[in-house]
Amino acid sequence: MEVKVKLSNLRTAPQKVRLAADLVRGKTLIQAQSILLFTVSKPAKSILKLLNSAAASAKNDLHLDQSNLFVSKITVDEGPKLKRWHPMSRGRAYPIIKRTSHIVLTLSEKVLAEKKKTEAVKSEVQNPKSEAKPKVRISKPKAKKAKK
Numbered sequence: 001m002e003v004k005v006k007l008s009n010l011r012t013a014p015q016k017v018r019l020a021a022d023l024v025r026g027k028t029l030i031q032a033q034s035i036l037l038f039t040v041s042k043p044a045k046s047i048l049k050l051l052n053s054a055a056a057s058a059k060n061d062l063h064l065d066q067s068n069l070f071v072s073k074i075t076v077d078e079g080p081k082l083k084r085w086h087p088m089s090r091g092r093a094y095p096i097i098k099r100t101s102h103i104v105l106t107l108s109e110k111v112l113a114e115k116k117k118t119e120a121v122k123s124e125v126q127n128p129k130s131e132a133k134p135k136v137r138i139s140k141p142k143a144k145k146a147k148k
Contacts, residue, residue: 001062002072003107005054009079010046013099017043017076021103029055029069029107047074047103054107064109072108076101 010017020043024032029051036048051071058064079100085093 001058001064001109003054003058003062003064003069005050005057005105007046007050007101007103007105010043010101010103011098012043012046012101014076014078014101016041017047017101017103020044020047021074021076024051024071025074027071028110029066029071032071043101047105050103050105051107054105058107068109068111069107070110071105073104073106075104077104078102 020036020039020041023035023039023044024047027035032051033048033055036044036051055066055069058069059066079102081100082098084096084098086096087093
């Protein structure tokens, strides 16, 4: 079973959020929470809130055990940009682009992932693929030229 949660329009640049997201990708729920708890950055706090929300949803809605959950997928996409202008001397104006992010986090159960692997192995054992025989090339010895 998978739990998918989204955070839209986070007022932090996607490049900064991806740095924090890369820390927890593929980790167990408990490892990810401890990593994000001790990471000093604004996006880490937002991702930790999202992770805790996903864990609560998995526990309360789907009745999943939190010790079996891991972060199977986390993506950070670019959201809408807020465009502002900063006035400068001589009547000029420089643009300020305030970037936003969309985060999608997916928690999965380890038990299900292991079951799928074992089912794939069992099906392969029951239906083995036809093995092609290796081609053997036999080379004939070359005739030596006679010396004059």
